[in-house]
Amino acid sequence: MTKLLDKIKKAELRGKGGASYPVYLKWEKVAKARSRKKFVICNASEGEPDVMKDEYIIEHHPEKLIEGMKLCMKEVSSDKAFLFINQDYYKKYSKRLKGLIRDDNIELFKKPHPAGYIAGEESSLINTIAGERAEPELKPPFPSTKGLYGAPTIVNNVETFYDVSLLNSNQFNNTRLYSITGDCVWSGVYEFADDETIEDILKNTNNYPSFEFFVQIGGGACGEVLNSDQLNRPVTGSGSITIYSKSKHKPVSVLKNWIDFFMNESCGKCTPCREGTYRLHEILKDKQPDWYMFFAILADLPETSFCALGKSVSIPVISYFQNVLKDDTKFSSIYNINKQ
Amino acid sequence: MPKNTIKINKKDYKFEKDETILNVARRNNISIPSLCDHADFCAKENCRVCVVEIKGEHGLSTSCGTKAKSGMEVFTDTDRVEKSRGLNLEMIFAEHIEKCATCIWRFECKLLKYAREYNLLINTFPDRKGKRPVYKFKNAVELDSSQCIDCRNCIDACSILQGIDYLEIKGKGHNQEVAPTSDRRKHCILCGQCALHCPVSAAQEQANWQDVEKEILNDKKTVVVQFAPSIRVSIGEDFGMDYGEIVTEKLVSSLRALGFDFVFDVSYFADITTIVEAEELLERITKKGTLPMMTSCCPGWVNYVEHYNPELIPNLTTARSPQIHGGGVIKTYWANKMGIDPKDIVVVSIMPCTAKKYEASREEMTINNQLPVDYVLTTRELSFMIKKSKIDFVNIKETKADNPLGEYTGAGVIFGGSGGVMESALRTAQYILEGDNAKLSKKRIDFHDVRGLEDIKEAEIDIAGNKVRVGIVNGIKHIKEIIPRLKDFDYIEIMTCPGGCIGGGGQPIPTSRAIVKERIAALYRDDKNKKVRVSAENESAKEILDWLKENNLEHKTLHTRYFKNLD
Numbered sequence: 001m002t003k004l005l006d007k008i009k010k011a012e013l014r015g016k017g018g019a020s021y022p023v024y025l026k027w028e029k030v031a032k033a034r035s036r037k038k039f040v041i042c043n044a045s046e047g048e049p050d051v052m053k054d055e056y057i058i059e060h061h062p063e064k065l066i067e068g069m070k071l072c073m074k075e076v077s078s079d080k081a082f083l084f085i086n087q088d089y090y091k092k093y094s095k096r097l098k099g100l101i102r103d104d105n106i107e108l109f110k111k112p113h114p115a116g117y118i119a120g121e122e123s124s125l126i127n128t129i130a131g132e133r134a135e136p137e138l139k140p141p142f143p144s145t146k147g148l149y150g151a152p153t154i155v156n157n158v159e160t161f162y163d164v165s166l167l168n169s170n171q172f173n174n175t176r177l178y179s180i181t182g183d184c185v186w187s188g189v190y191e192f193a194d195d196e197t198i199e200d201i202l203k204n205t206n207n208y209p210s211f212e213f214f215v216q217i218g219g220g221a222c223g224e225v226l227n228s229d230q231l232n233r234p235v236t237g238s239g240s241i242t243i244y245s246k247s248k249h250k251p252v253s254v255l256k257n258w259i260d261f262f263m264n265e266s267c268g269k270c271t272p273c274r275e276g277t278y279r280l281h282e283i284l285k286d287k288q289p290d291w292y293m294f295f296a297i298l299a300d301l302p303e304t305s306f307c308a309l310g311k312s313v314s315i316p317v318i319s320y321f322q323n324v325l326k327d328d329t330k331f332s333s334i335y336n337i338n339k340q
Numbered sequence: 341m342p343k344n345t346i347k348i349n350k351k352d353y354k355f356e357k358d359e360t361i362l363n364v365a366r367r368n369n370i371s372i373p374s375l376c377d378h379a380d381f382c383a384k385e386n387c388r389v390c391v392v393e394i395k396g397e398h399g400l401s402t403s404c405g406t407k408a409k410s411g412m413e414v415f416t417d418t419d420r421v422e423k424s425r426g427l428n429l430e431m432i433f434a435e436h437i438e439k440c441a442t443c444i445w446r447f448e449c450k451l452l453k454y455a456r457e458y459n460l461l462i463n464t465f466p467d468r469k470g471k472r473p474v475y476k477f478k479n480a481v482e483l484d485s486s487q488c489i490d491c492r493n494c495i496d497a498c499s500i501l502q503g504i505d506y507l508e509i510k511g512k513g514h515n516q517e518v519a520p521t522s523d524r525r526k527h528c529i530l531c532g533q534c535a536l537h538c539p540v541s542a543a544q545e546q547a548n549w550q551d552v553e554k555e556i557l558n559d560k561k562t563v564v565v566q567f568a569p570s571i572r573v574s575i576g577e578d579f580g581m582d583y584g585e586i587v588t589e590k591l592v593s594s595l596r597a598l599g600f601d602f603v604f605d606v607s608y609f610a611d612i613t614t615i616v617e618a619e620e621l622l623e624r625i626t627k628k629g630t631l632p633m634m635t636s637c638c639p640g641w642v643n644y645v646e647h648y649n650p651e652l653i654p655n656l657t658t659a660r661s662p663q664i665h666g667g668g669v670i671k672t673y674w675a676n677k678m679g680i681d682p683k684d685i686v687v688v689s690i691m692p693c694t695a696k697k698y699e700a701s702r703e704e705m706t707i708n709n710q711l712p713v714d715y716v717l718t719t720r721e722l723s724f725m726i727k728k729s730k731i732d733f734v735n736i737k738e739t740k741a742d743n744p745l746g747e748y749t750g751a752g753v754i755f756g757g758s759g760g761v762m763e764s765a766l767r768t769a770q771y772i773l774e775g776d777n778a779k780l781s782k783k784r785i786d787f788h789d790v791r792g793l794e795d796i797k798e799a800e801i802d803i804a805g806n807k808v809r810v811g812i813v814n815g816i817k818h819i820k821e822i823i824p825r826l827k828d829f830d831y832i833e834i835m836t837c838p839g840g841c842i843g844g845g846g847q848p849i850p851t852s853r854a855i856v857k858e859r860i861a862a863l864y865r866d867d868k869n870k871k872v873r874v875s876a877e878n879e880s881a882k883e884i885l886d887w888l889k890e891n892n893l894e895h896k897t898l899h900t901r902y903f904k905n906l907d
Contacts, residue, residue, distance in 0.1 A: 114512065116512070133509065138383075138385060138405060263513060263514065264513065265513070266512070266513040266514070267512050267513065268490065268509070268511075268512045268513045268514065268515075268516035269386050270385070270386045270387075270388050271386065271387055271388045271389070271428045271431055271432055271490075272388055272424075272427075272428055272431070274490065274513060274514050274516070275428075275431035275432070275434070275435065275514065276431065277513070277514070278468070278513075278514040279431060279465060296423070296427060297427065299423070299424075300423070300424045300427045300428065302399055303391070303399045303400045303420065303424045304388040304391050304399065304400050304424045304428060305388075305399075306385065306386065306388070311399070340423075
């Protein structure tokens with residue numbers, strides 16, 4: 001094992017895209033793979049609402065990001081890398097990034113507009129780069145075995161490559177970046193220890209609300225919802241905390257926001273996600289929503305969806321009912337009668 | 341648990357290497373519903389209807405895409421499975437506007453079957469695709485978006501199977517729609533493979549059975565039906581018979597029971613086509629005409645040439661296809677013989693093909709201001725009519741097709757499979773050159789080199805001292821491999837659909853590679869059992885050809901032209 005890989009392993013570095021998969025396992029697999037072609041892809045799609053930590057790195061530490069990618073290419077013997085970046089970031093930072101890359105081996109790949117959120121999922125991302133429809137593939141095989149153009153491929157998040165470059169220069173202190181947004185004064189991206197509690201993060205950034213509130217952590221779409229008594233734990237998934245004022249946000253409109261996001265971002269490949277999110281949307285449009293069917297579809301989505309997008313629709317919704325709406329007489333009885 | 345065994349619903353079942361759970365279940369008559377899977381394609385796993393519970397797995401798994409592993413414990417009917425499967429099916433039902441009253445798929449419809457079998461409502465959700473368009477491709481095929489369940493089999497058929505890439509997905513999520521490509525360089529060749537692979541008949545033939553029913557009821561018309569060689573080995577499947585059963589006589593009786601006045605066998609006209617085509621081949625070879633000569637009896641292939649490779653038009657044989665020869669002979673020679681005004685004759689073809697509908701409507705086919713064939717029905721349309729009329733196909737008293745046009749040779753029959761047209765022409769070419777001597781050797785009747793279901797077959801065949809280099813393209817996708825090498829051939833047979841007409845876009849559903857194999861074997865069995873197996877020995881066919889010559893109808897009835905880039 002090389003020195004860098006050993007460091008990554010000892011630091012127990014995990015991917016920062018949301019799934020928290022151990023970095024060294026992915027890298028080791030691709031490094032050991034026997035293939036003439038190997039690819040490294042940096043995922044700067046950042047399509048999840050309320051997450052903007054990757055932009056922070058691209059804006060403030062692009063040289064570290066590029067260094068991390070180059071270290072990875074060397075580590076796994078790849079001579080071609082892609083920086084897959086959304087259109088907004090491309091517009092803002094492509095000049096600077098191109099100046100830093102100065103190398104044909106790393107290609108800036110602008111995410112096509114219709115690809116959307118799903119293009120951030122690694123197999124859809126690979127399809128997008130290959131010119132195919134932005135849709136997920138069956139796994140296994142995982143990209144580390146069969147990725148871009150069939151070659152072993154590493155797909156890591158911006159922050160992961162950033163961490164690697166810190167680790168390489170012994171500057172890594174087990175911290176991570178947190179986006180804080182929503183009903184707060186000091187929204188922005190902050191750096192804290194990766195086991196810092198949500199409560200401490202909010203307090204240390206002067207964002208702890210004085211009103212009744214709840215939060216969504218780990219992404220503004222598929223993240224879990226917690227009430228204000230559940231904040232004595234670290235953030236899981238991608239690093240984000242969204243603050244919701246209880247009095248400002250009516251339950252059905254909060255639900256609609258999530259559901260509409262998933263419906264609009266569904267690629268359409270599988271029945272439960274394509275049809276299910278549409279039907280959830282329709283149910284919420286109704287003056288008297290069919291809550292039984294609402295929860296039946298929510299239960300079906302994680303059971304039979306093709307990829308993580310469909311599987312995660314129920315996470316914010318169910319945790320919202322369980323952790324927040326339990327105090328609301330009307331919605332707690334809706335949940336208790338119809339949950340499955 | 342013993343090796344290579346899985347448990348399904350607590351019982352042990354053996355599995356073979358790489359076998360999916362769905363396959364193991366099917367082999368053992370365990371019912372699992374499925375819509376998007378098809379034996380011709382890799383599992384896409386997008387309908388999520390075949391889900392099962394596997395012990396130890398987090399969510400449910402698709403049985404079509406999960407391979408059986410030793411020790412796996414699978415459950416197909418738990419509450420969890422039933423709930424999700426039922427809901428996914430009900431959401432799919434709401435994608436499909438029911439047009440059952442006129443749908444020829446009514447008796448086979450999987451959606452209706454699953455609704456009954458699993459006690460589901462087809463209207464749990466309101467239909468959501470009511471305003472979607474119907475895309476019509478000439479007069480042959482249509483894609484009804486208001487019935488599409490987004491399984492994408494049609495796209496696999498058009499792209500992976502046929503290499504035409506005419507269909508694509510527009511939009512995403514619930515707004516997605518399978519639609520013709522906006523790439524104007526691509527054209528539909530009307531092969532109908534999309535329809536053959538569609539599980540819900542959203543891609544389908546443009547049906548003509550209602551028109552035909554009206555003609556049958558019209559007393560002033562003599563309605564003549566002719567059925568293609570390949571139908572006899574496939575239509576039985578629609579009535580629960582085994583793959584590859586030869587049901588010619590049941591078919592004839594069923595057609596009579598439907599009210600057709602005369603029933604003719606296209607195999608007979610295939611003999612005429614063979615003689616015309618073999619003469620042309622010999623002429624091109626001896627007089628140094630355009631070579632290689634290419635077959636033109638497959639209308640999908642003709643469409644392909646006209647759209648994509650019009651420079652090959654001179655290579656196509658000018659011989660019309662068997663159904664057009666049939667219609668022409670019926671409305672000239674036969675009408676004359678019977679003393680019927682051709683205007684009072686309606687010719688209906690039963691074809692394994694959707695492109696034949698378009699071929700029959702082409703203006704240049706006209707003889708004396710009349711099209712030789714008035715209507716073309718697919719095998720599926722005929723099955724539907726037989727079922728709708730409650731005719732007991734399996735037990736019907738068998739009858740033979742009408743004489744004198746009913747005696748066909750073995751060569752006419754094998755037209756239905758890939759390599760068959762070539763073999764028929766070779767038999768006749770040899771007969772023309774060698775005369776009766778050819779009969780001396782049996783080997784020369786069976787040209788084994790041109791048989792089989794390989795994508796491309798090549799052979800050099802000695803015909804009376806002439807070396808003829810032949811090629812057979814089985815499936816339009818493979819034509820691209822042959823076109824750069826045309827110089828290597830004297831005669832090429834091209835069939836658009838894999839397997840030839842027996843795998844045609846109008847055939848019974850399902851059709852797959854394995855099923856095609858059974859059907860083609862049956863065609864060769866039928867050929868083997870015929871006393872006369874060389875078209876040129878079909879005496880009555882020769883008589884008709886002589887009559888056409890004498891009446892100056894030879895060219896009009898037997899030959900045709902092709903045009904560049906028809907749109």
